[in-house]
Amino acid sequence: MSAPRVVISGAAGRMGQRLIALGHQNPGIELVAALEHDGHPRLGEDAGAIAGVGPIGLPLSSKLEVSADALIDFSVPAGADRAIKLCVDNNIALVMATTGLTDEHKAALHEAAKKIAIVWAPSMSLAVNLTMKLTEIAAASLKDYPGGADVEIVERHHRFKEDSPSGTALKFGEIVKSQMGQTKEAHGREGRPGERPHDEIGYHAVRVGDNPGEHTIIFGLLGETIELKVGASNRDCYANGALKAAQFVAGKPAGLYTMADVLGL
Numbered sequence: 206m207s208a209p210r211v212v213i214s215g216a217a218g219r220m221g222q223r224l225i226a227l228g229h230q231n232p233g234i235e236l237v238a239a240l241e242h243d244g245h246p247r248l249g250e251d252a253g254a255i256a257g258v259g260p261i262g263l264p265l266s267s268k269l270e271v272s273a274d275a276l277i278d279f280s281v282p283a284g285a286d287r288a289i290k291l292c293v294d295n296n297i298a299l300v301m302a303t304t305g306l307t308d309e310h311k312a313a314l315h316e317a318a319k320k321i322a323i324v325w326a327p328s329m330s331l332a333v334n335l336t337m338k339l340t341e342i343a344a345a346s347l348k349d350y351p352g353g354a355d356v357e358i359v360e361r362h363h364r365f366k367e368d369s370p371s372g373t374a375l376k377f378g379e380i381v382k383s384q385m386g387q388t389k390e391a392h393g394r395e396g397r398p399g400e401r402p403h404d405e406i407g408y409h410a411v412r413v414g415d416n417p418g419e420h421t422i423i424f425g426l427l428g429e430t431i432e433l434k435v436g437a438s439n440r441d442c443y444a445n446g447a448l449k450a451a452q453f454v455a456g457k458p459a460g461l462y463t464m465a466d467v468l469g470l
């Protein structure tokens with residue numbers, strides 16, 4: 206396939222701007238539309254100018270008026286909902302990166318994957334997805350550890366982040382649970398919650414400044430501790446991963462794909 210024609214949804218947001226900037230200079234894709242919601246104050250302005258790279262001939266729009274092979278969504282749950290419908294109606298492959306989705310949105314994604322190809326991941330970063338593999342290995346090795354292994358997941362993000370804990374932290378938790386079988390969750394602790402049960406995963410969401418994303422998975426044993434830590438220096442790891450995912454998913458048969466599929470992990 207020649208360079209896939211790619212739409213960015215949430216194009217004026219923090220992630221959207223990096224996707225426009227990096228997508229424009231990537232010869233492996235062709236940016237064909239920059240989408241935002243109906244009420245966005247900058248509709249009609251050039252998406253490259255908004256992203257700080259100068260005009261690229263792509264106006265910010267609330268409607269999709271061109272053909273496309275893939276759409277990348279980094280927006281909000283309502284934007285994700287619209288992106289799913291747009292892709293199904295127009296037979297466009299989807300890269301879903303928005304987090305904080307409800308069970309309804311998740312069901313809609315599973316339903317949509319019967320008709321179109323979808324890459325759905327809470328983190329498009331290579332380092333994060335590799336750390337997910339390492340977490341799976343650690344959790345599998347410690348599942349029968351005598352005395353029990355306590356797992357806590359600490360994430361740090363910028364003050365503007367709307368959902369907590371991060372989609373990535375929840376995914377790390379799912380991976381741990383799938384190996385170790387924890388049945389309880391604690392989201393922070395206060396008062397006198399009592400002795401920590403081993404079948405609990407603790408989540409801690411720190412919101413500070415402009416942090417682009419950091420996750421630490423702690424395996425606490427008696428006498429020693431293992432910590433797997435992964436952090437972004439800026440948002441380009443997510444944007445570059447999403448552009449790779451768009452190239453991967455364009456033209457693929459209907460179904461749900463992961464970043465492990467995209468990255469060959």
Ligand SMILES: NC(=O)C1=CN([C@@H]2O[C@H](COP(=O)(O)OP(=O)(O)OC[C@H]3O[C@@H](n4cnc5c(N)ncnc54)[C@H](OP(=O)(O)O)[C@@H]3O)[C@@H](O)[C@H]2O)C=CC1
Binds near residue numbers: 218219221279302304
């Ligand atoms: N999977 C991954 O690798 C990553 C996922 N994310 C996730 O991506 C999402 C976006 O993050 P971020 O860029 O920081 O957030 P921003 O708030 O900066 O950007 C979201 C953009 O989407 C716009 N928007 C709102 N409603 C719609 C709609 N209906 N259709 C299209 N666009 C809409 C917002 O407009 P307005 O500001 O006017 O509301 C805003 O411009 C979050 O869920 C975040 O957790 C972030 C980084 C990495």
Ligand SMILES: O=C(O)C1=N[C@H](C(=O)O)C[C@H](O)C1
Binds near residue numbers: 371372374
């Ligand atoms: O909102 C963000 O910034 C991020 N959100 C994603 C998440 O919720 O996991 C991914 C990344 O950590 C950045």
